[in-house]
Amino acid sequence: MLGRPQDRTPESDVERTSRLTPITFDSHEAWLPVEHPLHRPRHGGRQLTALLCAAVFFVVPALAMVAGVRAPEIENHALASFPSPLDGWAFFGGMSDWATDNLPFRDSAIRAADDISRGVFAEPPPSDNSPRGQLQVPLAPTATTPPSQPDEPSVAAGFPKVIEGKQGWLYLGFDIQGKCRPLQPMDDIVSNLRRVRDAVERSGRRFVLVVPPDKSTVVTEFLPDTYVGKACAQAASRRFWQRLSTEVGVLDLRANLQGITEAGGGPPYRQIDTHWDDRGALMMVRRLADRLEPGITAGWKVTPERVNQYRADLPKMLGRDGYGDVQVYSLSPDGRQDRTRVPVSDLRSPVNLRASAVDGMVGTSVGILSDSFILATTRYLPAAFAAVDVVFYNSLEADPAATLDVITRNDVVVFEVVERNLASGLATLIEPEMVDLVVRHLDANPRR
Numbered sequence: 376m377l378g379r380p381q382d383r384t385p386e387s388d389v390e391r392t393s394r395l396t397p398i399t400f401d402s403h404e405a406w407l408p409v410e411h412p413l414h415r416p417r418h419g420g421r422q423l424t425a426l427l428c429a430a431v432f433f434v435v436p437a438l439a440m441v442a443g444v445r446a447p448e449i450e451n452h453a454l455a456s457f458p459s460p461l462d463g464w465a466f467f468g469g470m471s472d473w474a475t476d477n478l479p480f481r482d483s484a485i486r487a488a489d490d491i492s493r494g495v496f497a498e499p500p501p502s503d504n505s506p507r508g509q510l511q512v513p514l515a516p517t518a519t520t521p522p523s524q525p526d527e528p529s530v531a532a533g534f535p536k537v538i539e540g541k542q543g544w545l546y547l548g549f550d551i552q553g554k555c556r557p558l559q560p561m562d563d564i565v566s567n568l569r570r571v572r573d574a575v576e577r578s579g580r581r582f583v584l585v586v587p588p589d590k591s592t593v594v595t596e597f598l599p600d601t602y603v604g605k606a607c608a609q610a611a612s613r614r615f616w617q618r619l620s621t622e623v624g625v626l627d628l629r630a631n632l633q634g635i636t637e638a639g640g641g642p643p644y645r646q647i648d649t650h651w652d653d654r655g656a657l658m659m660v661r662r663l664a665d666r667l668e669p670g671i672t673a674g675w676k677v678t679p680e681r682v683n684q685y686r687a688d689l690p691k692m693l694g695r696d697g698y699g700d701v702q703v704y705s706l707s708p709d710g711r712q713d714r715t716r717v718p719v720s721d722l723r724s725p726v727n728l729r730a731s732a733v734d735g736m737v738g739t740s741v742g743i744l745s746d747s748f749i750l751a752t753t754r755y756l757p758a759a760f761a762a763v764d765v766v767f768y769n770s771l772e773a774d775p776a777a778t779l780d781v782i783t784r785n786d787v788v789v790f791e792v793v794e795r796n797l798a799s800g801l802a803t804l805i806e807p808e809m810v811d812l813v814v815r816h817l818d819a820n821p822r823r
Contacts, residue, residue, distance in 0.1 A: 534603055536692045544597035545689040547649040550589040550795050551604040554611035559800025561614060567805040568623045571790070574814040579822040581787045583666060585626045585659060586619065587748045589794040590649055593632045594642040615798045626666060631658050647697045648687040653704060656751035659791075664737050664759045667787060672759075674735050676707040706758040708735030714758035718750060724774065725766040725781050728753070732761040742785035744768040744778070744804060748793050768792070769803045775812065782813065783820040 534552035537545055557564075568584065575582035591598060592612055619625040635643045635654050643655040661672050682700045690697030705713040712733070719726050722745065732738050740762040743749060749765060756763050764785060770778045782788050796802040803809050 537689050538591075538599065538602055540597040540599055542597055543646060544594070545647045545687075546591050546598065547589075547689065547795070549799070550591040550649075551602065551608040553795045553799025553801060554608040554615070555604040557611075557799045559805070561611075561618065561798075563807075564797065564800050564805055565618050565622050567807065567810045568619075570810050571804070571813055572623060574817040575782075575788045578783075578817040578820065580782075580785070580817075581667070583626060583663065583787065583789045584619070584623060585628070585663060585789060585791040586797060587651060587655070587659065587791070587793045588629050588632065590644045590651075592794060593629065593636075594644050611798060612794070615794070626662055628655075628659060628662060631662065645685070645687065645699055645701065647689050647699055648685070649689055650748060650751065652701050653751055653754070654702070656748075657704060657706070657755050660752050660755045660759050663789065667737050667739055667741070671735060671737060672708075674708070674710045676710045678705045678707075678713075679703075680705045703754065706755050708758055709733045710735070715754050716757045718754040719765070720750065722749070722753075722765055722767045723770055725764050725770075725777055726753070728757045728760070728763040728765065730757045730761055735759075736761050738762075739787055740764075740785040741787040741789060742781040743789040743791055744771075744781065745789075745791040746793055746796060746802070749791050771803050771809050771812065779813070779816045783816065783822070786822065 534555075535548040538548055538551070540546055559567075572582045572584070589612075591608075616625075616627070616629070620627060632643055632651075632655060635658065640654070643658070644651045657677065661675070664672050680703050682702055684698055685701055687697040687699055704715070706715050707713050714730060714733070714736075716728075730736070736758070737760045739760075741760055741764070743763065743765045745765060745768060747767075753765065756765070762785075764781045766778050766781050768778070768790070790804055792802045792804060797805070804813075
């Protein structure tokens with residue numbers, strides 16, 4: 376019996392063209408019939424535009440490098456070197472760092488983006504690793520890959536490289552990130568410090584831990600009212616100072632720095648740089664001398680000498696240039712003759728500072744393992760100490776023999792580590808394998 380034809384849904388274009396032209400997995404979309412909805416020309420207008428943009432992006436910087444154009448250091452670290460094929464799989468990660476750091480015109484591109492963002496949108500460009508508009512909250516403590524330099528922190532998602540504060544003040548974002556996302560638990564940090572302290576004292580030497588506070592710890596009045604990680608960083612900082620004071624022993628400079636501010640002249644930190652100024656550096660030298668020989672600085676005469684200009688490090692991290700002025704001083708330990716010297720700018724290898732002792736100078740030999748906060752003090756150390764050896768502590772990895780010699784040939788061992796590098800567990804000095812190395816060397820080289 377013939378029935379009424381059933382209603383049928385009209386055949387779609389996809390069904391019709393699929394029936395006429397079977398689609399296989401190896402069929403390129405450019406090979407499909409023009410009427411097929413998935414057909415795409417091999418070289419459409421948008422594809423040509425994308426290819427042209429890619430060519431400009433890759434070819435122009437390459438030609439610039441051939442012509443001798445080199446990328447400047449625009450961040451707070453040296454440019455990454457070309458990785459070695461012998462590094463294995465790490466070669467590919469190193470290639471990414473090298474290509475990013477050494478891309479010609481990168482500094483111009485960052486400055487252009489900054490100018491456009493501020494000029495058009497009246498706000499700074501995003502300087503963190505999270506998308507604009509994403510809710511940014513403090514993250515649970517977790518380990519991140521440590522950088523190779525003591526002042527070269529990596530940036531975790533949600534935390535800015537630089538915090539732009541009030542009245543033009545800038546702060547290093549790692550001040551906050553390092554406390555919210557430490558590389559080591561606080562228990563391990565304290566334990567490693569105690570192991571080193573005990574080994575130094577067991578070897579017959581004196582141990583002094585000096586911790587310059589972060590700029591964000593001392594100069595709080597110019598911080599933004601709200602910023603990522605504020606609560607967790609403040610809580611971590613309180614625990615950090617309490618535990619160092621009670622469990623390790625630390626030359627705590629916070630009250631002295633606050634006293635300098637209250638005495639007038641503003642905070643003893645540079646406005647657009649992460650380091651302290653010469654008032655802070657000179658105060659640290661005075662405190663260290665008095666710790667070793669109480670009262671020896673009573674006859675010191677400190678006089679303002681001149682104003683120097685410096686290139687600030689924080690604007691570089693935003694792709695900008697920034698300069699500031701800093702007052703430097705003369706220091707006469709005996710109250711008569713200025714004994715200061717030109718400050719040292721590179722401590723990757725040990726520097727020996729020797730001077731004939733006069734009244735007001737510490738005669739005991741001192742070895743200092745430090746970070747960049749020590750650089751400003753190298754102007755004043757030769758006026759306060761007759762024999763000082765200084766080296767960056769991350770040289771324990773690059774040149775362990777020379778760095779360990781700074782420890783073993785002196786009567787006093789000073790570890791100077793800025794708060795952020797210690798509270799985060801970043802400092803090479805407190806990496807477990809480096810602690811083991813230092814302890815073994817001290818045990819093998821007692822000083823009686």
